[in-house]
Amino acid sequence: MKTRKLFLIVLGFFLLLESGALADGDDWRKLNPKEKDSIRRNYERWEKLPPQDKEHLRQEWDRWNRMPQDRRDRLKQRFNDHRRNQD
Amino acid sequence: MENHVAPLEGACKNYEEDLVLFYYGESGAAEGAAMEQHMAQCGRCRNFVDDLGRVLPQMAPLPELPQPFWDSYFRETIAKLDAHEARQRQSWWRGWFQPLNGWLVPTFGTAVVAALAIALVLEKNDLVSFIGTPSPNIPAEVLVDSNQLEFFKSLEILESLSTLEEQDGGKADPKTSDILDRRAAWSLA
Numbered sequence: 001m002k003t004r005k006l007f008l009i010v011l012g013f014f015l016l017l018e019s020g021a022l023a024d025g026d027d028w029r030k031l032n033p034k035e036k037d038s039i040r041r042n043y044e045r046w047e048k049l050p051p052q053d054k055e056h057l058r059q060e061w062d063r064w065n066r067m068p069q070d071r072r073d074r075l076k077q078r079f080n081d082h083r084r085n086q087d
Numbered sequence: 088m089e090n091h092v093a094p095l096e097g098a099c100k101n102y103e104e105d106l107v108l109f110y111y112g113e114s115g116a117a118e119g120a121a122m123e124q125h126m127a128q129c130g131r132c133r134n135f136v137d138d139l140g141r142v143l144p145q146m147a148p149l150p151e152l153p154q155p156f157w158d159s160y161f162r163e164t165i166a167k168l169d170a171h172e173a174r175q176r177q178s179w180w181r182g183w184f185q186p187l188n189g190w191l192v193p194t195f196g197t198a199v200v201a202a203l204a205i206a207l208v209l210e211k212n213d214l215v216s217f218i219g220t221p222s223p224n225i226p227a228e229v230l231v232d233s234n235q236l237e238f239f240k241s242l243e244i245l246e247s248l249s250t251l252e253e254q255d256g257g258k259a260d261p262k263t264s265d266i267l268d269r270r271a272a273w274s275l276a
Binding site: 040047074075076078082 | 193200201204238241242246247248251252
């Protein structure tokens with residue numbers, strides 16, 4: 001009986017800690033609906049890409065992260081300008 | 088100073104109880120006469136009665152309890168009986184929880200902790216955003232990984248990265264595949 005009670009108490013604390021961790025780590029819910037929609041579409045697209053394209057995009061991601069911040073900002077600005085022109 | 092009381096000497100087994108009653112003067116006339124007649128012949132029983140006279144006065148007398156004590160004692164007893172009957176009447180629903188005896192407190196505690204855990208999750212964002220924005224097809228490990236979320240958010244830029252760099256005057260990555268180039272060109276067109 002004592003073991004079961006102890007198990008329940010430990011389970012309770014685990015639930016508490018786990019929920020805190022989930023709540024802290026859930027960046028998804030911090031995104032706005034537009035960002036969520038964009039991520040969802042991109043993920044679905046990503047899933048359909050062939051492996052070599054996936055590998056290429058991973059390399060591009062590494063390269064993107066290695067770029068200086070000002071260059072990234074400039075490229076992002078250029079991309080957004082193109083997108084706005086397209087719209 | 089300690090009061091040592093010598094133990095009583097044994098009397099005849101058949102007369103022992105009657106001798107006590109005789110001592111207290113609670114024997115009937117006939118029994119009293121029989122006791123006196125027996126004691127005239129039996130030294131042990133005579134000594135026993137003498138010892139009673141010596142020992143019993145040294146024993147603490149029972150305190151005389153006042154009448155209010157007995158009145159309240161009676162009232163308390165009646166109240167306890169009433170409470171017991173009331174519990175008996177209520178026991179039909181208590182019987183449902185009988186199997187949970189010993190489990191009620193931990194079960195209740197776990198339920199409270201679980202409710203607290205859910206509240207902790209929900210308090211970060213409001214209930215509508217928690218329930219109203221499902222993320223179908225995206226695995227949980229992606230949703231909780233900010234790096235992966237950023238990757239998928241930037242996917243379109245990554246696809247166009249070489250083209251963007253060319254337009255920016257930088258050096259494009261020679262590994263860019265034709266497919267991605269076409270897609271990038273299409274997205275930037």
